[in-house]
Amino acid sequence: MVNLDQARERLARARSVAVLTGAGISAESGIPTFRGAGGLWNNFRAEDLATPEAFARDPRLVWEWYNWRRELIAKAAPNPAHHALVRLETAKPHFTLITQNIDGLHDLAGSGKMLKLHGDIWRLRCTECGAQWPDRRTPLPKLPPHCGCGGLARPGVVWFGEALPDGMMKEAEHAAESAEVFLVIGTSAVVYPAAGLVPFAKQSGAIVIEINTETTSFSPIVDFSFQSPAGELLPKLL
Numbered sequence: 543m544v545n546l547d548q549a550r551e552r553l554a555r556a557r558s559v560a561v562l563t564g565a566g567i568s569a570e571s572g573i574p575t576f577r578g579a580g581g582l583w584n585n586f587r588a589e590d591l592a593t594p595e596a597f598a599r600d601p602r603l604v605w606e607w608y609n610w611r612r613e614l615i616a617k618a619a620p621n622p623a624h625h626a627l628v629r630l631e632t633a634k635p636h637f638t639l640i641t642q643n644i645d646g647l648h649d650l651a652g653s654g655k656m657l658k659l660h661g662d663i664w665r666l667r668c669t670e671c672g673a674q675w676p677d678r679r680t681p682l683p684k685l686p687p688h689c690g691c692g693g694l695a696r697p698g699v700v701w702f703g704e705a706l707p708d709g710m711m712k713e714a715e716h717a718a719e720s721a722e723v724f725l726v727i728g729t730s731a732v733v734y735p736a737a738g739l740v741p742f743a744k745q746s747g748a749i750v751i752e753i754n755t756e757t758t759s760f761s762p763i764v765d766f767s768f769q770s771p772a773g774e775l776l777p778k779l780l
């Protein structure tokens with residue numbers, strides 16, 4: 543595939559690379575995506591449950607959904623796409639992984655420098671005292687879980703309508719701005735502000751390479767768009 547050789551060549555030459563990943567990079571690990579084919583989580587739409595309003599209304603239901611996701615994710619292993627990104631990170635003087643995923647598979651694969659835009663499903667946060675802590679128990683012994691202070695605990699993730707962690711987008715924009723090559727892997731690019739990093743990288747002069755089993759709204763503006771599973775295509779790009 544001529545395009546693949548050209549894209550591989552551009553990536554090989556780049557000294558600074560930034561990567562934006564979404565749920566699609568974990569699909570081949572058996573984790574359902576939100577919107578692509580076979581998406582939906584247990585017939586719930588993320589937009590309906592991943593919100594402060596849903597949690598205020600029914601914390602137990604929201605926690606049952608996260609508990610179900612945690613159990614599923616705990617059985618999943620990183621796939622060749624996650625491992626390829628670890629190899630890419632070690633090969634590049636400047637590398638930043640920006641992920642929308644909360645599943646922790648990039649950590650398991652050994653990725654180092656990582657910006658978790660939407661938080662981490664393995665961390666809990668107290669709604670009363672603000673304490674945050676890791677808890678990898680599946681299933682959780684009691685739903686909803688509580689903090690030592692007695693306050694109700696929530697998943698350590700960013701819900702719709704909530705701001706991303708302070709400074710996170712600034713750092714992500716800096717990485718996108720200084721990247722010679724920007725890889726966009728497994729995201730439908732509909733959730734903002736994360737999706738805005740793609741046109742931002744393009745406008746900042748990066749060569750943008752998209753890997754997705756389907757085309758997205760950004761496919762027409764990227765430099766290379768590969769409709770292929772990330773676990774197959776990404777290793778061929780290195």
Ligand code: BV8
Nearest residue numbers: 564565566575576577578642702703728729730733734772
């Ligand atoms: C904010 C954590 C403001 C929780 C998530 C109207 C217009 C525009 C924007 C908005 C709007 N109304 C509201 C908004 C803002 C909203 C938003 O963007 N909504 C969208 C739905 C329109 N954004 C927010 O609310 C954000 N906050 O704006 O705050 C603010 C500012 C200051 C002060 C206060 C408030 C917060 C957004 C974060 C929400 N949290 N997750 C959880 O996961 O439980 S988002 C959720 O969607 C996940 O994080 C997920 O990663 C993310 C994006 O989805 P994708 O990763 O792209 O996954 P998806 O299933 O969509 O796509 C998968 C892709 O993979 C598909 O394209 C598929 O083809 C492909 N694929 C499948 N298999 C493979 C593959 N590709 C390669 N290989 C394969 N094998």
Ligand code: ZN
Nearest residue numbers: 668671689691
């Ligand atoms: Zn507390």
